[in-house]
Amino acid sequence: MLRLLGRDDERRRLDLLLANARNGHGGALLVTGEPGIGKTALLEVTTTGAAGLTTIRLDGFESETTLPFAAIQRLTVPLSGHFPALPARQREAVQVASGLADGPPPDRFLVGLGVLGLFAAAAADLPIVCAVDDAHLLDQESLDVMAFVARRVGVEPVALLFAARDEQDITSRLAGVPELLLEGLSQESATALLTRSLATPIDPASAAAIARATGGNPLALIDLAEESLDTALGFGADPIPVGRRLEAHYARRVQQADDQVRLWVLLAAADTTGNADLVTSAARELGLDDVGGRVEELGLVELHGTVRFRHPLVRSAVYNASSGTDRRRVHRGLAKAAGELRMVELEAWHAAKATFGTDAGVADRLEHTADLAARRGGFASRASILTRAAELTPPGPVKNSRLAGAAEAALAVGAVQVAHELLARIDETTADRVDQGRVLAVRCALGLFTADPAVLPYAVARLVEAADAFRGRDLEREQRTLLKAYELCAVTDRLMAGITPEELGRRIAGAAEGGGPFDEILGGIGALILLPYKEAVPKVRAAFDAIMALPDHEMMHMFSAIAALAMFLWDEAERRAGLARAAATAREAGALQALDTMLWTNSLAEACGGGTIRAAVESMDQVREVRLAMGYDAENVINAALMALTGTPKHMVVAIAEGANALGFGGVGATAFAALGQRHLAEGDYRAAYDRLKPLIDEPFLQVTPVHFPDYTEAAVRIGRTAEAREYADRLMEMAEINGSPWCRGVALRARALVGDDPEADYVAAIEALEPTGALIDLARAHLLYGEWLRRVRRRREAGEQLQVAATLFERSGARIFVQRTQSELEAAGMKALTVKGPDIPDLTPQELTIARQASLGRTNAEIAANLFISVNTVDYHLRKVFQKLGISSRRQLSDKLRESRGT
Numbered sequence: 001m002l003r004l005l006g007r008d009d010e011r012r013r014l015d016l017l018l019a020n021a022r023n024g025h026g027g028a029l030l031v032t033g034e035p036g037i038g039k040t041a042l043l044e045v046t047t048t049g050a051a052g053l054t055t056i057r058l059d060g061f062e063s064e065t066t067l068p069f070a071a072i073q074r075l076t077v078p079l080s081g082h083f084p085a086l087p088a089r090q091r092e093a094v095q096v097a098s099g100l101a102d103g104p105p106p107d108r109f110l111v112g113l114g115v116l117g118l119f120a121a122a123a124a125d126l127p128i129v130c131a132v133d134d135a136h137l138l139d140q141e142s143l144d145v146m147a148f149v150a151r152r153v154g155v156e157p158v159a160l161l162f163a164a165r166d167e168q169d170i171t172s173r174l175a176g177v178p179e180l181l182l183e184g185l186s187q188e189s190a191t192a193l194l195t196r197s198l199a200t201p202i203d204p205a206s207a208a209a210i211a212r213a214t215g216g217n218p219l220a221l222i223d224l225a226e227e228s229l230d231t232a233l234g235f236g237a238d239p240i241p242v243g244r245r246l247e248a249h250y251a252r253r254v255q256q257a258d259d260q261v262r263l264w265v266l267l268a269a270a271d272t273t274g275n276a277d278l279v280t281s282a283a284r285e286l287g288l289d290d291v292g293g294r295v296e297e298l299g300l301v302e303l304h305g306t307v308r309f310r311h312p313l314v315r316s317a318v319y320n321a322s323s324g325t326d327r328r329r330v331h332r333g334l335a336k337a338a339g340e341l342r343m344v345e346l347e348a349w350h351a352a353k354a355t356f357g358t359d360a361g362v363a364d365r366l367e368h369t370a371d372l373a374a375r376r377g378g379f380a381s382r383a384s385i386l387t388r389a390a391e392l393t394p395p396g397p398v399k400n401s402r403l404a405g406a407a408e409a410a411l412a413v414g415a416v417q418v419a420h421e422l423l424a425r426i427d428e429t430t431a432d433r434v435d436q437g438r439v440l441a442v443r444c445a446l447g448l449f450t451a452d453p454a455v456l457p458y459a460v461a462r463l464v465e466a467a468d469a470f471r472g473r474d475l476e477r478e479q480r481t482l483l484k485a486y487e488l489c490a491v492t493d494r495l496m497a498g499i500t501p502e503e504l505g506r507r508i509a510g511a512a513e514g515g516g517p518f519d520e521i522l523g524g525i526g527a528l529i530l531l532p533y534k535e536a537v538p539k540v541r542a543a544f545d546a547i548m549a550l551p552d553h554e555m556m557h558m559f560s561a562i563a564a565l566a567m568f569l570w571d572e573a574e575r576r577a578g579l580a581r582a583a584a585t586a587r588e589a590g591a592l593q594a595l596d597t598m599l600w601t602n603s604l605a606e607a608c609g610g611g612t613i614r615a616a617v618e619s620m621d622q623v624r625e626v627r628l629a630m631g632y633d634a635e636n637v638i639n640a641a642l643m644a645l646t647g648t649p650k651h652m653v654v655a656i657a658e659g660a661n662a663l664g665f666g667g668v669g670a671t672a673f674a675a676l677g678q679r680h681l682a683e684g685d686y687r688a689a690y691d692r693l694k695p696l697i698d699e700p701f702l703q704v705t706p707v708h709f710p711d712y713t714e715a716a717v718r719i720g721r722t723a724e725a726r727e728y729a730d731r732l733m734e735m736a737e738i739n740g741s742p743w744c745r746g747v748a749l750r751a752r753a754l755v756g757d758d759p760e761a762d763y764v765a766a767i768e769a770l771e772p773t774g775a776l777i778d779l780a781r782a783h784l785l786y787g788e789w790l791r792r793v794r795r796r797r798e799a800g801e802q803l804q805v806a807a808t809l810f811e812r813s814g815a816r817i818f819v820q821r822t823q824s825e826l827e828a829a830g831m832k833a834l835t836v837k838g839p840d841i842p843d844l845t846p847q848e849l850t851i852a853r854q855a856s857l858g859r860t861n862a863e864i865a866a867n868l869f870i871s872v873n874t875v876d877y878h879l880r881k882v883f884q885k886l887g888i889s890s891r892r893q894l895s896d897k898l899r900e901s902r903g904t
Contacts, residue, residue, distance in 0.1 A: 013180055014046045017159045021127045022052055026153035028160035030135070030174050033182035035313050036219025036246060039163040040133055042182070046161065047131045053159075054122070056130040058146075060137030060164075062272040062315075066385050067345055068378020071142035072115065073098040075130075078122075085121035087862070089588055090114035097141070097376050104553070105377040108141050108413075109629065110590020112148030113869055119149065120156045120871045127157035134312065135164040135174070140380035140413070143173055147631055151176040152870050155877035175631040184216025197222045219311060220246055247317035250300060254318050257298060264291040265301060267330040269318040270353070273346070274306040281337035286330065328354045345369045352388050363392040367402065374409070383409035383418060390425075400431040404438040411442055414593070416449055434477070437469030441481055448491065456664025460485045461498030464507050471511075479518040482508050486525050487560040493666030494701050501702060505529030520546040521561065528568050528703060534738050540565050548578060556585040559598045563605050568703035570735070570744035572610030572775055579605065587866055592630050599623045600639070607642050608671055609707050610743045610775040613814030616642050621850050622867070629869040640668055644675035645817060670696060670704070678711050682817040686718035697728075706735060710778075713751040714785075726755040743778065746770035750782045759789055777818075780809035784822055791829045800831040843885055851875055852882045856895040 010031075017027050031039050047055045056078055064070035076098050083091050093106035094114035122128055132138070132146060150160045162177065164170045171179060185193065190211035195202060202210075214220040223246060254265050264283060271279050283289060295301050302308045309315045319327065331354035338347035348365040355362050366389035373381040386406035393399040407422040423439055423446075431439070444462050447455025455462075463485035470478035485504060489496060509526030512519045524543020527536040544565040547558045559582045566575030579602045586595040603619035606612060616639075624637050640656040657672035673692055680689035693712045696705060709728045716725035732748035746769035753762035763786035770779040787802030807822045826832070844852065847868075854864045861875040868875075883889060886897055 010042060010180060010182060011046070014042070014161070017161065018046070018050055018053060018129060021129060021157045021159035024127075024155060024157045026156040026158040026160075028150035028153065028162070028177045030162045030164065030171070030177045030179045031182060032164055032166040032170065032179060034217065035165060036217045036311065037182045037184065038218045039165075039182060040311075041218070043131050043133055043161060043163045047129060050129050052127065053129045054126045056128060058130060058132045060132070060134035061274070062137050064139050064273070065137060066349060066373075066381045066388075067139055068141045068373045068376050068381035069097040069099075069111065069139065069145070071132075071138045072111065072145055073100075075115070075142075076100070076118070079115075079118040082118050082121035086114055086117045087866070090117055093377075093590065094118070097145075097378075099376065105375055107590035107592070108144045108377060109148055109592045109869065110588075111141075111377070112145040112152075113590055113866075115145055116149045116152055116156075116871050119153065119158045120873055123157045127159075129159040129161060132160070132162045135162040136167060136170045139378075140384075141378050144380075144413075147174045147177065148629060148869075150174065151631060152629060152874075154870065154874040156871055156873050176628070184214070185211075185218060185221075186216065187211055190214070190216040190218075190221055193218060194221045219313075223249060246311075246313050247320065250314045250317035251321040253298060253300060255321070257294075260288055260291045261294050261298070263326065263330065264288045264295050265298070265318050266322050266326055267333065268295075268301060268307045268309070269315045270327060270330045270350075271307065271334055272315065274308055276303070276306055278334065278337050278341060278343070278346075279307050281340060282330070282333040285333040285336055324356070328356060345372065348385075352392060355392055358394045359392050360394065360398075363389045363398075363402070366392065370405075370409075379409040379412040380415065382406070383413070383415065383422075387422065395427065396430055397432050397435065400426050400428075400435045404431075404435045404442070407442050408438065411445055411449070414449070416446055419446055433469045434473050437466040437477070437481070440466035440469070441484070444484075444488070448488070451663045451665070453663045457492055457495050457497040457666075459664075460488050460492060460496050460504060463488065464499060464504065467507065467511065475514050475516040476518075479511055479514075479516045479522060482511050482522060483518060483525075483558075483561065486564075489702060490560060490564060490667050490704075492664060493670045493704070494699055495661065495664055495666030495669075501529055521558075524565065525561070528565070533735060537569065537738055540568050544569065544571075544574065544578075548574075548581075552581075552585040553589065556582040556589070556591065556598075557594060558582070559594075559601055563601050564703055567605070567609055567707060570610070570739050570741035572741075572743045572773060575605060575609075576611070576774060587869075590869075592626050592869070596623060596626045596630070599626065603639055604641060604671060607639075607645055608675060610773065610778065612774070612776045612812075613642070613645055613816075614812075615814075617646070617814060618850075618853060621846065624846070625850065625868050640672035641675040644672055644679050645815070647817060650676060650679070670701070674708055674711070677708070677715065679817055681711055681714055682815075682821055684821055686715050689715040690719055690721070706732070710747040710751050714754060717754045722755055725751075729755050742769045743773045743775045746773065746775065746782065747778050750778070750785060753785065753789070760786075763789065776809055776813040777815045780806045780813060780815065780818065783809065784818065784825070787822075787829075788825055791825060796829045796831070799829045800826060803829065803831075844882060848878050848882050848885075851878045852894060853898065855879055855882075855891055856898045858891070 013029065017029050020027050031042065033039055047057070056075070058071055058075050060071065072094070076094060086094070090110060090113055092101065092103050093110040095101035096103040096106050097111045119128060135143065138146065146160070153160065162174060166181070184190065187208060191204070191207045194207050194210055211221070254262055263286065267282055267286065267288070268279055271282070283291065292303055296303055300310050300314050331350045335347050335350035335354055338350055348362070348369045351362045352366055366385050370382045370385040370389065373385060383406045386402045386409065390399050390402040390406065393402060403422050403426045407419045410419040410422060419442060423442060426435070426439055428436060428439065440462050444455065444459040447459055463481055467478045467481040467485065470481060486508065489501070489504070505526050508522050509530060512522035512526055521543045524540045527539035531539070544562070547555060547561060550558065559579055562578040562582065563575055566572070566578065579598065583595060583598050583602065586598055599619045599622050603616045603623070606619060607616035620637060620639055620642060627637065638656060640653055640660065643656070644653045653672055653676055657669040660668035660672070674696055677689045677692035680686070680692060689711065693708055693715055696708050697712050709732050713725045713728045729748065729751035732744065732751050736745040736748040746766045749762045749766035749769060753759040753766065756762055763782060766782045767779065767786065770782055783802045783806035787799045787806060790799035790802060803822055803826045807819060810816060810818045810822060850868065851864055854867060859867070861872050861879070864875045865872045882894070886894065888894055888897060
């Protein structure tokens with residue numbers, strides 16, 4: 001049959017997919033094409049002939065498109081025996097999503113990791129091929145889960161085969177999955193199929209014309225051959241619109257039947273679940289008890305335990321050709337039947353379809369099903385259901401509230417355009433104050449998501465307006481909105497418009513006295529903005545401790561505040577611990593979108609605030625892994641500040657920073673320019689460093705500016721602006737005495753050594769203060785400056801010792817931009833430049849290197865798998881390859897090898 005249908009090339013790709021699964025290499029393929037092109041037939045032939053493989057079938061149904069994780073629920077039936085193999089959190093996520101257990105709403109990516117684990121466990125017995133037909137009709141959550149699995153399946157003997165129409169943006173929803181586009185049959189194959197399908201002979205010229213007219217569409221060739229060829233096809237030079245012609249053909253077939261048969265077929269078309277009990281009950285409600293047998297005689301519907309149409313086009317043809325009155329009649333029957341069978345969500349869906357105009361009662365039931373969807377983590381479904389509920393709701397505040405809720409749910413899953421459209425439908429003249437605030441908050445979030453330069457600079461001010469709308473009506477929402485406003489300060493930085501930091505601080509401080517859940521946190525943030533440093537520190541410390549005392553699911557969303565408050569306190573250890581806990585919680589929860597932003601924050605903090613370049617780079621590597629898991633392009637992940645500190649040409653960094661500023665991302669621009677200032681210091685270009693840093697110093701911004709004081713002091717003193725340098729060195733010392741931070745004390749002493757009366761004592765004290773901290777780059781720079789000072793006072797041997805330590809620390813921390821300056825100082829001291837870099841790690845792929853680094857830290861395969869959102873099998877596979885390439889046999893040797901490569 002495949003040979004006749006001309007599918008040999010396509011079959012070879014499918015055979016390769018199955019062969020790889022048998023050999024332990026997972027993969028996925030998306031087969032797309034127009035209706036009737038043969039996707040389902042190809043799928044069935046492929047899976048039927050999948051010898052030596054366990055076959056799992058999963059079909060999409062239109063009626064399930066708003067039922068969250070409906071397809072995943074069906075998928076877990078054949079895989080349920082493998083639940084014990086999953087970690088508890090993943091097992092709970094899949095079971096809650098599938099409606100098998102109660103629990104916190106799971107993130108869809110955590111569900112995806114659990115399904116990946118189920119496949120891996122099941123495939124340990126026999127390789128698996130999972131065939132998903134009509135994938136475009138899967139509910140959004142299930143499709144997201146299956147796309148995640150398809151992207152992450154690697155060394156498991158699992159093949160995922162999707163078949164879908166090329167519609168509903170299916171290729172982007174399955175981004176990262178290779179695509180096979182099915183086209184029409186060749187002229188020869190199409191003519192042969194047509195000739196075989198006709199009851200009477202046809203001349204070759206007519207057959208060739210028909211083959212061209214149908215574009216070689218197999219279904220059109222088979223089914224339309226039953227009609228008069230002249231009326232069904234015509235003989236135009238261009239292919240006919242096959243889908244429309246086939247629908248008309250099927251509609252005519254049904255219209256020729258009697259009224260009861262037509263209504264029964266419409267009932268089945270409106271159902272779309274194929275549930276025989278539901279259809280039978282609804283048919284009985286409509287007085288169609290004994291019609292099923294006559295329906296089968298049409299040859300368009302099969303009744304064998306389920307109700308199945310010859311082709312999805314039959315369903316759409318029947319439904320679209322029917323009157324609105326008849327459609328609502330069958331939906332009412334289905335709604336009543338679903339209610340009797342206790343199918344709550346399905347009952348509400350059909351009741352909505354049966355309603356013309358508005359109906360507050362049906363809308364209420366839909367809102368209830370939307371709440372049920374949210375409890376299972378189905379925010380895409382919640383958005384769809386609330387949208388329909390709003391359509392059934394009379395104009396007024398309730399309608400607006402439902403539209404606002406739908407927009408919030410759409411935003412939660414990244415459906416930006418949908419959220420925009422929903423907001424546009426809200427009548428703000430009749431919306432209550434809370435809903436007006438919700439609209440403002442969603443608009444700000446959308447502006448951030450889409451990088452809208454018209455929204456970003458004013459986002460903080462708009463969020464404060466939203467908080468004002470919530471004040472006295474919803475205290476928790478008010479406080480959360482103000483926390484978000486402060487978080488956005490780091491995004492807009494000095495480009496923030498429509499409100500000053502002081503105005504924001506007063507508003508935040510005012511909201512900290514309402515007896516809400518975030519009083520202490522907001523009190524600390526208000527103090528950070530408004531109070532002198534000495535008065536603010538105790539309140540900021542209390543706020544930081546309050547964040548760390550939050551439950552994990554709350555604390556993980558406070559990562560921006562964790563970084564900001566820790567920076568204000570110069571507490572790099574607590575910042576690192578807090579962000580690590582937040583990231584671990586996000587990974588365990590499968591909250592990839594939050595984790596993505598969190599890793600960005602950590603990368604910036606490590607690079608620019610008391611960390612190491614190496615840790616910053618590793619965070620960005622993890623960002624790439626997270627983005628790949630979510631289906632985004634990970635090749636263009638850019639951190640401008642990190643680029644500046646790792647040798648990217650300066651003009652490129654400037655262009656990126658200026659582009660970010662043009663969009664309103666002032667924080668990106670400011671950190672990039674500050675990093676360029678440090679780059680100039682590393683290269684000994686002190687005038688350029690001063691010029692880069694001075695605008696940031698002259699226009700201070702919250703907790704960010706003091707971190708630039710050490711660099712600014714060094715640049716200023718090197719160009720002869722000693723008094724200016726002394727001012728900022730003194731300010732650093734004052735801050736260090738107040739906050740008690742070893743990191744702050746170390747950099748303050750390093751700065752004072754440049755302008756003070758006893759530089760040697762200050763350098764030694766700076767090194768002693770910094771050694772216990774994780775601020776490796778700052779420690780290395782203290783050794784560098786001490787070595788430079790020793791050389792200038794002609795103590796060359798001691799200078800060489802300090803410079804050698806500095807060079808080693810720079811390599812160890814990844815701050816190689818300082819190495820050339822250090823080596824030049826060594827040569828000036830009359831010493832041979834020290835080679836500190838160990839052997840490179842050979843031929844490791846980025847993923848292998850990431851896994852190797854995590855393994856060298858003592859993490860188990862299961863922990864690495866959870867961190868990178870891959871399976872344990874994939875981790876084991878890559879580690880075996882790493883061991884083979886490096887010629888080692890243990891994790892201890894791996895740790896030693898990586899340490900050698902760092903020169904430590």
